[in-house]
Amino acid sequence: MVTFSQNPCLIMAPMVDLSHEAYRDLVRSFGGCDLFYSEMLNSRILPSEKPGESLYLKWHDTKELILQILGNDPDLMKNAAEKLLNVNPWGIDINMGCWLKKITVHGWGLALMKDINLAQKVVESVRGAIKVPLSVKIRIGYSLDKSYLLDFVSMLEGSGVDFIVLHGRTALDGLNRPARWEYIAFVKEHLKIPVIGNGDIKSARDALSLLQQTSCDGVMVGRQALRQPWIFRDIKAALNEEPLQDPPDLKEVMITLTYLLEKYFSPIIAVKRFKVAFPWLAENLVFGHYLVKEIGRLHSMDDIRLKIEKTFADGIT
Numbered sequence: 155m156v157t158f159s160q161n162p163c164l165i166m167a168p169m170v171d172l173s174h175e176a177y178r179d180l181v182r183s184f185g186g187c188d189l190f191y192s193e194m195l196n197s198r199i200l201p202s203e204k205p206g207e208s209l210y211l212k213w214h215d216t217k218e219l220i221l222q223i224l225g226n227d228p229d230l231m232k233n234a235a236e237k238l239l240n241v242n243p244w245g246i247d248i249n250m251g252c253w254l255k256k257i258t259v260h261g262w263g264l265a266l267m268k269d270i271n272l273a274q275k276v277v278e279s280v281r282g283a284i285k286v287p288l289s290v291k292i293r294i295g296y297s298l299d300k301s302y303l304l305d306f307v308s309m310l311e312g313s314g315v316d317f318i319v320l321h322g323r324t325a326l327d328g329l330n331r332p333a334r335w336e337y338i339a340f341v342k343e344h345l346k347i348p349v350i351g352n353g354d355i356k357s358a359r360d361a362l363s364l365l366q367q368t369s370c371d372g373v374m375v376g377r378q379a380l381r382q383p384w385i386f387r388d389i390k391a392a393l394n395e396e397p398l399q400d401p402p403d404l405k406e407v408m409i410t411l412t413y414l415l416e417k418y419f420s421p422i423i424a425v426k427r428f429k430v431a432f433p434w435l436a437e438n439l440v441f442g443h444y445l446v447k448e449i450g451r452l453h454s455m456d457d458i459r460l461k462i463e464k465t466f467a468d469g470i471t
């Protein structure tokens with residue numbers, strides 16, 4: 155049985171192009187969370203990536219990191235998991251939740267929830283190859299079919315998965331329809347292994363509500379941790395019934411991210427990644443869309459910093 159360092163366990167979600175060391179360090183600068191996920195790593199591409207060299211495998215912080223693999227071939231998935239053990243992750247996750255057509259068209263991600271037999275083979279193959287904790291991140295599925303969902307999660311439990319992350323949406327729900335937390339409660343009620351609830355946590359109060367309404371063992375936060383990298387500090391305070399701190403100085407948060415990206419990535423990649431992350435932080439500003447547009451035109455981090463400093467100094471926020 156897996157043991158989390160904290161109960162409930164607070165986890166930052168996997169997010170493509172955003173789940174990197176720099177963002178994790180930004181979250182850590184506010185006290186961090188208990189576990190982080192990497193973005194999805196394609197099991198077909200992983201064999202040619204070199205740990206310690208590849209952009210995706212250069213992490214210094216793997217002791218609290220779960221590496222997420224994507225694919226549907228049991229052997230490739232096993233090889234990918236074995237390769238990732240070289241960087242000593244806290245755990246490995248199998249992505250069975252990505253609903254995007256460019257992923258499911260290959261039979262990967264959420265598509266595996268349609269094929270319970272193949273999903274089982276993938277899980278058993280990876281399970282047999284690793285001793286570190288194994289999670290599977292799923293959605294409710296393709297429809298609101300509780301009986302199929304129960305069969306599926308029972309299969310995961312029976313195949314040796316240590317815990318499940320359930321994003322409370324179907325394929326059709328995309329990312330917009332409110333998450334259906336009642337399905338998280340349903341799955342939690344029926345499984346012995348821990349269940350982590352995910353979907354629509356926008357505040358510390360939401361995290362508490364999800365925990366109370368579902369009795370789940372932890373919460374995973376995605377988009378709101380991009381907008382507010384300090385959200386886990388707030389959730390911890392709420393869990394301890396302590397008053398929440400004031401939000402940090404947003405300009406400082408943005409500037410800190412520029413330096414963290416420069417610490418870990420080449421100048422070109424750092425700027426690219428800043429442009430992916432920045433729109434989320436800018437959602438905190440009334441005129442954030444203006445700054446996003448302006449920053450989109452810049453090519454160096456120094457210029458980006460100057461632009462941010464000037465915009466805040468001019469009060470166009």
Ligand SMILES: Cc1cc2nc3c(=O)[nH]c(=O)nc-3n(C[C@H](O)[C@H](O)[C@H](O)COP(=O)(O)O)c2cc1C
Pocket residue numbers: 167168169170172192193194222249251252291321329352353354355374375376377378
């Ligand atoms: C930009 C972006 C990238 C994502 N990439 C992944 C991914 O690589 N793997 C995955 O399992 N989920 C991915 N997701 C889904 C999130 O992990 C999470 O399940 C979803 O955003 C719902 O949680 P939230 O309401 O807290 O954002 C991504 C979501 C977003 C917005």
